[in-house]
Amino acid sequence: MPGIRTLFKLLLIYFLLAGQSARAEMTIEIVGGGASKHAIAVVPFKDETTRMREALTPIIRSDLELSGVFRMVDGSAIANVPVEPVDIRYPLWQAAGAQSIAIGKVEAVAGGQVKVSFRLMDLAQKKQLTSGEFTVTPDRSREVAHTIADMIYEAITGQKGIFNTRVVYVLKSGRNYMLQVGLITDVDSNRAQTILRSKEPIISPSWSPDGRYLAYVSFESKKPVVWVQDLATGQRRAVANFKGSNSAPAWSPDGSKLAVVLTTTGNSQIYLVNTLGGAPRRISYSDGIDTEPTFTPDGSQIYFVSDRTGGPQIYRMAVSGGAAQRVTWQGNYNVSPRVSPDGRTLTFIRRESGRFRVMAQDLTTGDVRALSDSGYNERPSFAPNGRMVLYASDTGGKSVLYATTLDGSSKVRLAVINGEVQDPSWGPFNNPQ
């Protein structure tokens, strides 16, 4: 009864799609453009549509565009679809403005697997920049495509690619809160995983440096409590549940400690707790609110927010103790600091004439520039390669995720259709599967 079987399959696909559409749907959209982007042509790989579940090159192009570093050269009007380097008609692609070209093919191999091969060629020098071969099952299109995009990105920029790194955010949908994790490149396509679901708020998710755990604040027991959850097993435990409020977890770079905010003294102050348990050690001393701690990449300093002199400003102090130094001097409301992986740049939110903008401050020169212009933005975090900043933005009652390059010249919008996206954080390189 092949007819019925086909119908059943179609129904199954329909139900799978229907199930997915209830979840967060995001789409990548370029909302800004930089001037000096690398022009690349990504030629459709031979047999990618018939031999893979999903064609590879559209994913590769989308990834490269997300980075803000690349401009896609449209090859559809060029009478040349090269598969091997010998097929490339260099003058045609150079005339179209391309600086490099990616080519490839998908071949069937034994055991129902496929072999994906690709090469990246420099058009001016007619030289191979990188290449790769992957023998996989046909359903692993996205994984292979993200890996190829990482290799192309690294070959062109000399920096590690971020197309296989993850982000966490809280999705508020009606009165439900969902802590979700997804690849930065796949939050657009219903692939995010829900790690925790609650009827009470969840805020401030923070990645462990190895990417295996998330710390977050949950209000499920009428007050804020800091939890750590193992992403692989789903096991979780309260790591800061003292009298009063417990919040703002931040991991030390070696993963052994969490900086948290406790209120046992009657005001919000910063403490260190061992991730394996033990008594908290107070490290900030003020009469005001000290909160939003974040470690420098070398683990020696903590940047944090304090209103000890009035409005909230960003300060820095040694983890070992000593006086805090004020870091932000412009504006009367500077919050949510994060330090870049190279330790040179601070990103934070500044409130200014009703706007909450993402700022970047050069920690050597003190120069500050805005990375976002309008609306209500929250909680910026750096990509693990330091090249982009992720933040949530609420424009006209709808919240979305943005990724911007560090010069603010290129922004990618990861649009959310159902619900509000809150408190995003970009994860580390390590991605245990």
Next chain:
Amino acid sequence: MNWKQLVLGTATVTLLAACASTKPAAVTSNTAPAATANQGVAPADTGSSNQGQLNADPLHDPNSPLSKRSVYFDFDSSTVKSSDKPTVEAHAGYLKDHADRKVIIQGNTDSRGSREYNLGLGQRRAESVKRSLEVLGVKDSQVEAVSLGKEKPKATGNTEADFAENRRADILYNGE
């Protein structure tokens, strides 16, 4: 009532894993500490009151100042206003007479901006109510000040009246 939602919320917290690479996070005893974590608050007593007859409990008598559970604040302030002092005094008197009773004070804010900084601002309001109770003789062990920051606004509109409603600390008794 707010506490019904809160307790319902506690009961319906579930862990969920959608995909193969994240193993299902079973709801096991490891979620229990959260529900009972806070010593000041026991699961809801929805039927009978542990004070005896419901209508005899001054906490639920609409004619008693104890039925007022909210303290309001001015913009950018954590000072208990004189208009709310009778509420605080009534609860202080009750807590001194009932040393077995405990309260949790939840501070709230109206502001936009950093969730964590707002948590600090809400804490400041809750601590202000706590100190007022303690000045009136309530024991530290009977009061826990916590913050909900801007996460659970009672009023969701954008009028000044909505903002004023959210600049608030609520007094919840154990068993509520």
